[in-house]
Amino acid sequence: MNFECAAIVLSARRYGEGGAIAHLFTEEYGRIAGLVRGGSSRRQSALWQPGNIVLARHAARLPDQLGHLSGEPVQETAVRVLDRPLQLALVHAATELADAALPDREAHPDFFLRTIRDLTSFCVLVDPPPVGEYIRWEAALLSALGYGLSLSSCAVTGETGDLRFVSPRTGRAVSLSGAGDWKDRLLPLPAFLARDDESLLSEATPEDWLHGLDLTGHFLSRDLFGVRHRPVPDARARLRSRIAGLIHPPE
């Protein structure tokens, strides 16, 4: 099974003395793994950093084999965010989540293209930081894997405006009037997640980001990782605490 295509590096684990086993996300083949000869060497390790976009070549005699990988750089995302803690946390959380959540060799072309776009925005956008884009990306990950949130109308009244909450059980939006006395049991829905309006992203506050992260985190934890009895990757928890630090910065 030989192919050459654009791919996102999700992770690279040292293997042997100079090699690495890399996990990539591709448009046509989904998440694939391969042995990179010299992948953790001084010459190549910069290429196989999580978040980088590479032109990958995969070669294996049989489809079930691990295969060998080699690659050329297309966009070196990782190095552009190393000195920016929040952007680095976004890239790290996105790649760790995708690596842990995506099934092997199952294509998700639309989600792949979205991930390429969002990784670029994570390393380009600085002010305001692209946290809203990241939370939308997490919602897209849930949707791509069959656990999409239903945020178009209220589950109680059917109205499409004033959607403020999400049911933690069904993942459906609930309006302020529909929530009634139950609103304390519902998850707050930030406006930038309720409507696909770009201007809402720039208006979002760190409190909105935390609400968004807690919302997607609930469904990631329950639906994507809970059913596999696995924890949500640590990088996401570190991202959340970094954003919480924006609300209550250390004195």
Added chain:
Amino acid sequence: MGGGDVERLIQLLSRLPGLGPRSARRAALTLLRSPQTRLLPLAQAMEAAAKSVRTCHVCGTLDSSDPCSICADPARDRGLICVVETVGDLWALERSRLHPGTYQVLGGVLSALSGTGPDDLNTRSLMERVASGGVREVILALGATVEGATTAHWLQDRLADSGVTVTRVGHGVPIGGALDVLDDGTLAAALSARRPA
């Protein structure tokens, strides 16, 4: 081939980094050809190291004394701590003889793949040293990787309230490196870290 002892020697040597079965056979043969001058001194040195080498409770490096020779050296600047990932990184910095202070060996970086979390890193003694006063600067000399930088930012946050200056080693063009052979990432890092000439 040579009996069980020789086979066992080759087998153990082949597990060392840089050695496979073929090079382990060559090394074993070299040792066995001159046991008095090579094999026995090596065996004695290995036994002595196994008995005496321990982890320094202050910085986490390996040394035959605890605290290690660096931490016990009165000529070292205790106000300057360089944080490194592994003992190998400490040895590399010591070879350069450029760091006059002491060290802190973390023993890894935050990594989901290797299952290394904040509790697995050797940071408690660093926090104790900083809290006890006298530390002016902490230099973060961790790798220029996503995991290394994530660990550096995490440590920076933990040290934010301590009042010490936190710096990190520079990234950019290596000595003897021509610009046209550098990767885009290194060039981007070098440009973003430019300073007045």
